[in-house]
Structure formats: structure tokens, C-alpha cells
Amino acid sequence: MEEKTKKVFTVIRVLKNVVLSLLVAALAGLIVVTMVTRLTGGTPSVFGYSVFRVSSGSMTPQLEIGDVILNKQCDPMTIEKGDVVTYNGTEGSLSGKTVTHRVTKPPYKQNGEYYIETKGDANPSADPPVNVSQVSGIMISKVDILSILYSFFITPWGLITIVLLIVLAFFNEIVIFVKTLLGYKEDKKESVQDIIERYQKESKTDSEKDE
Numbered sequence: 001m002e003e004k005t006k007k008v009f010t011v012i013r014v015l016k017n018v019v020l021s022l023l024v025a026a027l028a029g030l031i032v033v034t035m036v037t038r039l040t041g042g043t044p045s046v047f048g049y050s051v052f053r054v055s056s057g058s059m060t061p062q063l064e065i066g067d068v069i070l071n072k073q074c075d076p077m078t079i080e081k082g083d084v085v086t087y088n089g090t091e092g093s094l095s096g097k098t099v100t101h102r103v104t105k106p107p108y109k110q111n112g113e114y115y116i117e118t119k120g121d122a123n124p125s126a127d128p129p130v131n132v133s134q135v136s137g138i139m140i141s142k143v144d145i146l147s148i149l150y151s152f153f154i155t156p157w158g159l160i161t162i163v164l165l166i167v168l169a170f171f172n173e174i175v176i177f178v179k180t181l182l183g184y185k186e187d188k189k190e191s192v193q194d195i196i197e198r199y200q201k202e203s204k205t206d207s208e209k210d211e
Contacts, residue, residue, distance in 0.1 A: 048072055048073040048137075049070060049071065049072050049073075049140075050070075050071045050072075050073075050086075050136065050137055051068060051069070051070055051071070051143070052068070052069050052071060052086060052098065052100060053066065053067070053068050053069075054066065054067040054068075054069065054100065056120075057122055058101065058120030058121070058122055058123050059084070059100060059101065059102070059120050059121050059122065060121065060122045061121075061122075062084075062121060062142075063084075063100070063142065067142055067144075068142070068143050069086075069100065069139050069140075069141070069142050069143065070139070070140045070141050070142075070143050071086050071136065071137035071138060071139050071140060072137050072138060072140050073136070073137050074135075074137060074138045076107060076114070076116070076132035076133070076135045077107050077114065077132065079103055079106055079107060079116055079132075079135070079138065080103065080106050081103055081104065081105065081106050082102065082103060083102070083103045083138050083139075084100060084101070084102050084103070084138070084139040085100070085101070085102075085103055085116070085118065085135050085137065085138050085139065086098060086099065086100045086135070086136050086137050086138075086139065087099055087101075087118070087130050087134040087135045087136060088134045088136065089127075089134075090131075090134060091128040092128060094127060094128070098136075099118075099127070100139065101118040101119055101120045101121075101123075101127060102118060102119060102120070102121055103116055103117070103118055104117045104118060104119050104126060105117035107132055110129075113131055114131070114132045115129040115130060115131055115132065116129075116130050116132060116135070117129060117130070118130055
């Protein structure tokens with residue numbers, strides 16, 4: 001029984017370390033990719049996929065403010081009428097903005113360049129012609145769960161929750177780090193397994209005494 005308990009706690013400890021390591025690696029990778037692409041003026045992308053948050057009502061009712069969408073890089077020449085694409089605006093009120101609108105006219109050639117025409121579903125007029133080089137991707141789907149999580153975690157309570165989760169996940173490591181900084185010598189720690197074994201021994205001793 002004791003050997004089985006040891007194995008169970010060993011498996012749990014290994015799984016915890018693996019999950020935490022993967023989580024840290026994923027977060028670190030996401031942060032690096034985001035920082036590099038932002039500094040270079042690009043769009044954060046992982047394996048050709050990007051996530052965007054809708055910030056205007058130009059695509060209502062399909063896309064509401066706060067919705068999160070998943071885009072995929074594509075060959076601009078394969079874009080068809082009716083597709084929803086994201087592009088970097090360069091003219092008028094759209095200059096410098098990331099725009100997600102519906103394609104009303106597929107790629108066509110003009111003065112040696114290829115363009116598409118787009119329009120927000122809720123907008124009364126079409127956008128200025130969009131050079132295919134401005135297109136960053138085509139919308140694959142709306143991700144409702146990410147919309148909910150994003151809306152929560154950008155609030156003060158959401159940020160507090162993130163901090164608490166990190167503290168809970170790395171509580172032991174944080175305690176050891178603080179003790180090291182303060183110059184405390186690390187005593188031998190009693191693991192959960194040690195506690196169980198000690199409790200079993202004490203219970204056995206008490207039983208023998210009663211006999």
C-alpha cells in the first residue's frame with residue numbers, strides 16, 4: 001500500500017512539473033513572438049495563425065465589439081467574394097489601422113498591381129481599394145471562449161486572478177527564492193509522502209500500545 005501511494009504521488013509530481021513547464025514555455029514563446037512582431041510592425045503569428053480582437057461595430061451582426069477571431073495566412077490570390085479578411089489600412093480614416101471586413105470583389109489587376117474591394121457589413125460605403133500585399137490573413141472562425149476570457153482578464157479582477165494563479169502554481173519556488181535572497185538556509189522539507197509515512201508509523205505505534 002505504501003509503495004502504491006509513493007508511485008501515485010510521484011506520478012502527480014511529475015505531471016505537475018510537466019504541465020507547469022509547458023505552460024511557462026508557451027507563455028514565454030507567446031511573449032517573445034508578440035514583442036518581436038510588434039517591434040517590427042508586424043502581426044503576432046504562430047504557425048500562420050493570428051488572433052485579433054474586434055474593436056468596432058463595422059461588421060455587426062456577425063462580429064460584435066469584443067469578439068475574438070482566428071485568422072490564417074493565405075495566398076491573397078485565392079481570396080473569394082464573401083470572405084472576411086484582415087488587412088492593414090493605408091488610406092483615409094483607416095490609415096494605420098488593422099481592419100477586418102468582408103470581400104465584395106476578389107483580386108483584380110489594375111496598373112500592374114492586384115487589389116481587392118472590401119466593406120464592413122454595417123458600413124454604408126465600401127473601403128478604398130486594398131492592395132493584396134496589405135492582407136494579413138483570412139478569418140477562420142470566431143472564438144467565443146477567448147472572447148469571454150479576454151473580456152474577463154483585461155479587468156482589474158482578471159489581472160488579480162492571473163497573479164494569484166501564478167503565485168499558487170509556483171508557491172514553493174517563490175518561497176525558496178525569497179528564503180535564498182534573505183540568506184535562510186533551506187532545511188530538509190517534509191513532503192506529502194513523508195507526512196503520510198509518518199502518520200502511518202504513528203498510527204501503528206499507537207495501535208501496538210493499545211494492545
